[in-house]
Amino acid sequence: MTAAIEVFLVLASGGFLFISCRIFLQKKLYKDLQQLAPQDTLPGSAVTPQSSSTQPWHSTLAQTCFSLCFSECSILFCMLMCQGLDWLEPRIRLLSWRIALFLLLFTMLLLVPISFSLILTYRPDNSGFIQSRALPIRVAFALAPVALFVFALSYIPLPAELLLYNPLTAVTARLVTLGTTVLGLLSGLGAVSGAWGIINRSRSTPSASSIASAENALERVKNDLRDRTRDLDDYASSKPQPDGSWLSRMSFKRNGQQSSIQQEVIGLQALEEQMSLRVVALKRNRIAAEYAESFTGKTITWSWAVYCVCRVCSSVFNILSPTVSNSSPSSASYGDIVAHVLAWLFSFLPMSATGDEGKSQFDIPSLSKQISLSLVGVIILCSLRLVLRGVTRVFHVTSRKTSASLMLLTLAQLMGIYLLSTLVQLRTTFPPTISPVIGDSQDPQDPSDDSMNLFATLPEYSLFGSLFDWSFLIAAAGCALARWVRSSFEGDDLDV
Secondary structure, eight states: OOOHHHHHHHHHHHHHHHHHHHHHHIIIIHHHHHSOOOGGGGGHHHHHHOOOOSSOOOOOHHHHHHHHHHHHHHHHHHHHHHHHHHHHHHHHHHHHHHHHHHHHHHHIIIIHHHHHHHHHHOOOTOTTTTTOTTHHHHHHHHHHHHHHHHHHTTOOOOOOOGSSSHHHHHHHHHHHHHHHHHHHHHHHHHHHHHHHHHHHOOEEEEEEOHHHHHHHHHHHHHHHHHHHHHHHHHHHHHHOOOOHHHHHHHHHHHHHHHHHHHHHHHHHHHHHHHHHHHHHHHHOOOOOHHHHHHHHHHHHHHHHHHHHHHHHHHOOOOOOOHHHHTTGGGGSSSSHHHHHHHHHTTTGGGGOOOSTTSSSOOOOOHHHHHHHHHHHHHHHHHHHHHHHHHHHHHHTTTHHHHHHHHHHHHHHHHHHHHHHHHHHHHHHHHHOOOOOOTTSOOOTOOOOOOOOOOGGGOOOOTTTTHHHHHHHHHHHHHHHHHHHHHHHHHHOOOOO
């Protein structure tokens, strides 16, 4: 296979992944994210009607950022698979890897933060925004938080050995440091939230009578909405249209009865949507409670609660015993007791006993680290719904489409951060056989495969494990305290 064909295959794969992700976002994910908008944003979105036929600019921007992040993440993993299978030429793999890594870092460091800032600072009520004389001031105001973010990121301390890396690797190391902290916070939040809902049974299960009562109330609101909509249509059809004169148009506008009925219809529409969401939440919670009482549900939920508790204990142990956790480079991060037990059990499978003397040559610490990272990903997925809804509440967003765009940008950042953390973990599992310093001063004519190991372009940062454990425990303690205070004074709210 010639180099031109291989380059074309890489570019075509990236374009196909980008377009496929955009199609999936438009048909499925973006609409699902709009349903996660908090209930208190519904009246505002109802008062300000939006056209559903045209897609807002922030939606296109958010979907482009997410698709670009997804395609570059996929290309990075594909290049790792090609390296393991010895596909493509080493130079093409390395070039594709560096380009994809650069685009991913550019998206995470600049494109997504700028998009986030523009969406929050944009005011749709200003029709002359582009022609406004204050446009440079508005742009500077939107870019100021991004500049502060990049400036603060440049001050993240790095070990002395990482200063020998090329700039791309140093930026990756700083971003992974920030990402490890974010992943630790989200994991601590998800671990406490997962265990709290199982161990603490204070939240009552919705009864069949409460669901029926909510459905009856919703039906009454729907009947009122139909009646008022019919009244509005009858009033509009019976009212004479203005003849075009200035006096008739003024008298037509001064009649406030039609406007009053319209506002009442808008309010009933917002109330109907809120009550529909509540009925759906009541049914979902009842189904979840019934499943949790079954044998399968109890086994899964209590096993998950035990793992969350064990993960907290493992973080405490890693912090109190740093010499033990850092004795081996392959077990210096994301280790937990359950992952070690699962890896030890997996080593007894026939596929792992490949030694000449029948002894297992299975790398238990490496597999344990990968299992632990996978379980951390599951914990983060369990807390994503709470995090995404919290984003719109923090910034007081009053539009469902704007909320979905902000959620999509947040998902893009989390996906990129998790990918980079996974790559660093894979580097310790498959360490390069040469010095990891690959800079621009390296001889470009050296065609050896060892000098083009993709893992050699990634940093080996031994402090990731302790950083993750500290952020994990801080988030877990804070979330547990907040939930305890909330349940003591307010009780548990319905999860809508």
